[in-house]
Amino acid sequence: MKTLAIAGNTLREALRERLMYNLVVFALVLIAGSLTVSQLTVGEQFRIIADISASSTQVFGTLIAVFLGVALISRELDRRTCYAVLARPVSRAGFIAGKYLGLLATLALNVLVMALVSALMLLVYTGGLGFVSTGFLGAFGLILVQLAVCAGFAILFAAFSTPTLAVIFTLSIVGAGHAFSEVRTFWLQSSHSQVQLKWLVKVLDFVLPNMGLLDAKEALTYGDPLQLSSLLARGAYGLFYAAVIVSLAALVFSRKDVR
Amino acid sequence: MLRARTIVFAILLSSLAMASARVHLEPEASRAGRIRNPAWLPNGKSVRLASFGHRILLADFFWLKLVQYVGETTLAKQERWEALYPLADLVTDLDPRYGYAYQVAGSNLAGLAHRYGEAEKILKKGMANLPDRWQLYWMASVNKFLFEGDYAAGAAYARKAAEVGKRPHLSLLASSLSMVANTEDEYRAAMEVLQESLKLTDQPEMREQLERRLVKVRTYLALSQLERAIAGFRERYGRFPLSLGELSGSPYGEAFPDPSGGHFLYDPLTGEVRSSVLGKRDPLRVGPEPASPTVP
Numbered sequence: 001m002k003t004l005a006i007a008g009n010t011l012r013e014a015l016r017e018r019l020m021y022n023l024v025v026f027a028l029v030l031i032a033g034s035l036t037v038s039q040l041t042v043g044e045q046f047r048i049i050a051d052i053s054a055s056s057t058q059v060f061g062t063l064i065a066v067f068l069g070v071a072l073i074s075r076e077l078d079r080r081t082c083y084a085v086l087a088r089p090v091s092r093a094g095f096i097a098g099k100y101l102g103l104l105a106t107l108a109l110n111v112l113v114m115a116l117v118s119a120l121m122l123l124v125y126t127g128g129l130g131f132v133s134t135g136f137l138g139a140f141g142l143i144l145v146q147l148a149v150c151a152g153f154a155i156l157f158a159a160f161s162t163p164t165l166a167v168i169f170t171l172s173i174v175g176a177g178h179a180f181s182e183v184r185t186f187w188l189q190s191s192h193s194q195v196q197l198k199w200l201v202k203v204l205d206f207v208l209p210n211m212g213l214l215d216a217k218e219a220l221t222y223g224d225p226l227q228l229s230s231l232l233a234r235g236a237y238g239l240f241y242a243a244v245i246v247s248l249a250a251l252v253f254s255r256k257d258v259r
Numbered sequence: 260m261l262r263a264r265t266i267v268f269a270i271l272l273s274s275l276a277m278a279s280a281r282v283h284l285e286p287e288a289s290r291a292g293r294i295r296n297p298a299w300l301p302n303g304k305s306v307r308l309a310s311f312g313h314r315i316l317l318a319d320f321f322w323l324k325l326v327q328y329v330g331e332t333t334l335a336k337q338e339r340w341e342a343l344y345p346l347a348d349l350v351t352d353l354d355p356r357y358g359y360a361y362q363v364a365g366s367n368l369a370g371l372a373h374r375y376g377e378a379e380k381i382l383k384k385g386m387a388n389l390p391d392r393w394q395l396y397w398m399a400s401v402n403k404f405l406f407e408g409d410y411a412a413g414a415a416y417a418r419k420a421a422e423v424g425k426r427p428h429l430s431l432l433a434s435s436l437s438m439v440a441n442t443e444d445e446y447r448a449a450m451e452v453l454q455e456s457l458k459l460t461d462q463p464e465m466r467e468q469l470e471r472r473l474v475k476v477r478t479y480l481a482l483s484q485l486e487r488a489i490a491g492f493r494e495r496y497g498r499f500p501l502s503l504g505e506l507s508g509s510p511y512g513e514a515f516p517d518p519s520g521g522h523f524l525y526d527p528l529t530g531e532v533r534s535s536v537l538g539k540r541d542p543l544r545v546g547p548e549p550a551s552p553t554v555p
Contacts, residue, residue: 044359048319055316178312186308215312222356249506 002090003072005014010072015109019072019217020064024110027060031117035124049125053118058143066170067109069154072099074163093250094131100155107147115140135219138226145238146214146247150174152245156208159253174211180204181212207229214238284411297345303352310353318354325350325360340372347381351388358392361385365395370400380401388505393424400432410440418452427456427465434472446480469474477518482540485523485532499530 014020034052038045075097076082085095118140122131132188157166184201213234219226281288307314325346332340347364351357361381368378379402385395397420417433420426430452431533435447453473460466488506493499500506503525517523521535533539 038321040326042326042363044322047315048323051316051319055313058312093268175311178310179308180314182308182310182314186304211312217312217315218356221315 002088003094003101006019006085006090006095006098006104007101010099011105013056014068014072014102016108017068019071020068022109023060023064023067024113027056027114028117030056030060031114031121035121038125045125046122046131049121050118050131050220051217053121053144054139054143054220057114057118057140058146058217060113061107061111061143061147062150062171062174064110065103065150066174068106069103069126069151070158070163070166070170072103073155073158074166075201075232092254092256093247096155096246096250096253097158100151100249103155104148108144111140111144111147131223133223134226134228134231135152135216135222135224139220140232141231142214142216142234143226145235146211148242149177149209149214149238149245152242152249156245156249159249159256173208175210177211180208181210181215183188184210204245209238209241216257296466297342298343300342300514301347303349306349307353313316314353318350318357318360321346321350322357322360323354325364328370329363333371340374343368343372344374344377344381348384351364351381351384355388358385358389358394361389361392362394362398365396365398365402369406373406375402391423393420393426393429396420396423398430400436404439410436411442411445414440418448419458419480421452425459427460427469430456431468431472434476438476441483442479443483446476446483449476450480474519478534478537479540481517482523482532482534486540489530493530499527501527503532 031053034049035057036050037052041048073096082095086092119132120134123129150170152169154166157169161169184204187197187201214237216226216231216234218224263477306317310317325343328342328346332343333433343364347360347368350360350364354360354398361384365382365385368374368381372378379399382395382399382402385392386399389395396416400413400416400420402413403409403416407413414433414436417429417436421429421433430449433452434449437445450473453469453476457466457469460469485503485506489500503523517534517536519534519536521537523532524535525532531539
């Protein structure tokens with residue numbers, strides 16, 4: 001209950017952030033602009049609108065998750081506002097979980113707004129709702145799961161380092177997660193692939209977040225139907241991964257000297 | 260403290276200087292972003308690794324560059340198309356499912372750039388990545404017969420397009436090209452694809468077209484075999500045979516009914532053989548099938 005109260009408070013606090021609105025406006029302008037950009041191509045307008053919309057949501061959503069996630073924790077520590085909360089019968093883990101859930105709610109609202117504007121653009125172009133498929137819903141749903149993982153890392157790093165370093169660490173690990181999902185295929189397919197490399201892939205499979213598994217933008221582009229079981233498995237992978245990271249953040253924050 | 264009038268004057272002066280510099284820089288601004296040399300393009304696999312989950316968006320970006328490049332090169336009436344294949348290769352490295360990119364690149368590399376090897380290469384890459392996209396085989400067929408004059412290869416691609424796309428009308432194109440290629444193997448391949456297409460369609464008009472074409476191909480195959488036998492006879496004996504019955508080793512004679520429902524007519528003076536229904540073998544006629552004439 002206390003955790004939910006912290007989450008609600010975090011949501012209200014996040015909705016007052018000017019930085020978030022700047023990023024959301026940028027994303028919305030890009031999504032709306034995709035209709036104009038699509039006029040530059042010969043055929044394939046739909047995919048241009050869909051790709052720009054989904055990628056804008058993902059990029060700006062990631063930036064919001066990282067900057068907001070880091071700011072929510074580091075500001076509490078810098079301004080010592082967390083003392084007032086922690087002085088009450090609230091566990092530190094509960095505090096972190098509340099912060100994380102509040103951030104997640106903020107991200108969900110952002111993704112919803114961006115998905116609605118994307119749908120509007122596609123509606124204007126296609127003149128119907130035929131594009132609303134499991135691909136569309138899956139793409140935006142999995143973007144939210146990706147953002148949940150990003151937010152987890154942002155809170156983890158913010159719990160033990162400076163804001164600047166936390167942003168750098170989070171963006172690096174998210175970037176590594178994306179790059180690894182591409183690289184692993186090449187590594188595993190390579191005929192020169194050595195045994196050590198395959199072991200490295202196996203280890204990294206569990207250490208790094210495989211962002212490729214949480215990416216269904218291609219299904220949106222090509223209107224591929226997504227199996228509900230696959231979607232649920234991917235969602236579960238991402239959410240449990242985020243749960244591990246947030247638990248680590250809670251552990252780190254519990255041992256942190258906040259004096 | 261500076262007076263407002265001085266500040267306004269400074270703004271106007273700076274604006275004037277900036278505008279004149281901008282006008283002066285127009286040629287450079289117009290050149291920016293143009294692809295002049297394919298060496299400027301990055302490697303597709305490297306870009307893919309560095310795309311951080313946005314490879315499809317990057318494919319779109321380079322696709323727009325490709326469209327721009329084709330437009331600019333066409334408008335400038337330049338014969339420099341070096342970057343078209345590398346651009347298409349880059350786009351399809353980033354998104355191997357970008358079927359339309361293979362098609363457009365394959366078509367323009369052959370039709371506009373006359374770079375037939377590169378056209379076939381990008382279309383083959385598409386066929387490997389999207390084996391079910393019949394348009395790629397059809398495009399390769401068009402390039403082969405229209406630009407390269409290779410009717411046998413064109414027919415082979417058209418047959419594949421008909422088979423992959425399950426499009427019976429493409430087997431009509433394939434059989435036309437086989438007849439132009441004018442070899443017995445091609446006639447047999449054409450008969451096979453027409454028979455397969457007949458199994459796929461239940462539209463009466465299409466079935467009629469296919470059946471009429473099948474009869475034509477069978478008749479042409481028979482005529483081709485007869486012509487070859489007559490030429491062999493002439494080479495051996497120094498004269499034309501007096502009748503088709505004189506041809507040893509040929510299954511056909513004057514009394515043998517030709518596949519079109521008539522019989523073969525033979526002129527021993529010229530060595531010319533023709534069908535009483537379809538006339539002379541005329542492999543260059545590739546238009547729509549005319550209705551069968553009545554048997555004389």
